[in-house]
Amino acid sequence: MKAEGLSLSCPTPLGRHMTVQMAHGGGGRLMRELIERLFLPTFGSPAAAERHDSAAVTLGDQRIAFTTDSYVVRPLFFPGGDIGKLAVYGTVNDLAMSGAKPAYLSAGFILEEGLPFETLTKIVRSMADAASDCGVELVTGDTKVVDKGKGDEVFINTAGIGLIPPGVHIRPSRVRPGDVIILSGDVGRHGVAILSVREGLEFDTAIESDCASLSSLVQTILATGADVHCLRDLTRGGLASALNEIAADAGVDLEIDEAAIPVQPSVAGACEILGLDPLYVANEGRLVAFVPREYADRVLAAMRGNAVACDAAVIGRVTATGSGRVVARGPFGPARLLDLLSGEQLPRIC
């Protein structure tokens, strides 16, 4: 693929921006623009063109899922998890979304001068525990240290590979009108947990991140024998952004029943107070599955039998081939457009 109309030798404004904005990493429209207008045309591999959580590549006669992710979360420790756990589960989950069984991970650390070893040790142990929990090995790594003030204590990058079983083809382009959309559990917990620590907000009941490995859940789903069309784990930008990405990449329209989406009362309350929409709040242990209607009951029952998805629910369906429009039918009948945001949600004034 050629980079049409794009010269890297001169400054290239992206949209109206001359410089990188926070929203370019926020999981919304600006990030999509960055990928579509700079990364994809410049790197342009066919394996990257299928926009999914991990790339499916063939080595010899094996199909391998390959992915990477960087973790810059603040605070490093939060209710329900920490940066180390996230760095393992996040990459494992991205591999699992291709139907792969995650096998090996790398770990790259960018450490800020002065980081206490106590902190680093806690993070590394947490990574080891998480890896053992989902049956992957951390087999290679890298360490860099930057001057005090040039980092934020610790940044972690992990990459991972896993084998995709024969006959498993899970990717957005397989989504079809008629597919049923199943969500694995309640949404919005990770984002609110992080925000409550970061901003010192206190709620009656502590809200814990949903941070979890989805690998065993995916194995459970595949064991049903269902022809799963697509899986997507929900991260930044939440459920709404994930649905928008898939709808756009698959060229289909989706309809969601808002009342069917589980949200914990404490999360719903926090979002009301902060002026946030829980459908756009980050998650770290949830997925949506797109399956043909005839498999929906079987997949749903299997998911509910897994500890990380006991509240799984059918939340909507693929209505038609289309332009990637996602509508949410509200509790009173009328539907609203569930759009892709520019970047992260900003809290409202009042």
Place this chain on the structure above:
Amino acid sequence: MKYVDEYRQAARVRGLAAAIHAETTRDWRIMEVCGGQTHAIVRFGLDQLLPKRITLIHGPGCPVCVTPLELIDRALAIASRPNVTFCSFGDMLRVPGSTTDLLTVKSTGGDVRIVYSPLDALALARARPDREVVFFAVGFETTAPANAMAVVQAYREGLNNFSVLVSHVTVPPAIETILSSDGNLVQGFLAAGHVCTVMGCEEYHRLAVKFHVPIVVTGFEPVDILEGVRLCVRQLEEGRAVVENPYARSVRPEGNAPARALIDEVFETVDRSWRGIGMIPASGYRLRSRFRAYDAELKFAVEKIVAVEPEECISGAILQGRRTPHDCPAFGTRCTPESPLGATMVSSEGTCAAYYRYARFATAPSSCNVREVGAAT
């Protein structure tokens, strides 16, 4: 969730919608004043539940939208100073000034922070005596008491590295301006419940009498809004024009006395310019002389600001209910939340942003039943 779920019950919502259908015999145009109400109406599709004869006009009650460009430019200039930590509510950060916005200032090195309360900014000032901490005091009467509290506390503690950039506006003068304007379309008002929680209902009685217009103090949940519409329609049908308060669980007739006293202690009334509307006499607040040391406008001399609005933007007419976003040729094309021409496209409470997010497509697949909302009759 208590205080929310009971006001979102589908049976109550449908019952109210049916009652409104039964009582409506003529065409009526009702303005909901507050952007929070607009947001709920479009989000829940409440306007789609109403009879076609009722048109909801979205009013100027979005503080982000009506903050004048000149003040945004001033905020940007202050926030760009190396010794300043500039604190703001989240949704001011994307509002375009003449050339840039606060998010861009942040990305080019400015210390711009989102806070949830002016008291957070105050805490920052205490913790960082080496920094000048400026809070962007935006909002209607609702946010004024907390902002006043921050100034009083700074004054008591003798904190001299804290100041506020005041852009407070008040609702009743805006209602009076709309009702006095040529070609006014509005026949009834849903007043902003949270503003009345602070200020009470007193000021609205005079307006109801002077302009013979029903004013119903209305909350923000679907049941509240439809109850407000029902009472407003009933008054219009019966030819009455009084102030009613179905939002009594929050609003007392006299308002919140300590909050009002605090506002009065710290602020005095001034003429204020509203973005897209223009100067409205006695429609805002500034700090009283006793607290001038905390006025960021005086503390930070900024070179003369020449604010230039994009010519194409019709947000002024939209804020006054004379046009809808669908009347704007730039809506959804040259003006989007990523690249807004005016503030009504930025704020989550802004009419254009609400239309863009929830109802941008005039038509939709027949199975979805999404339709254009709020088009004026």
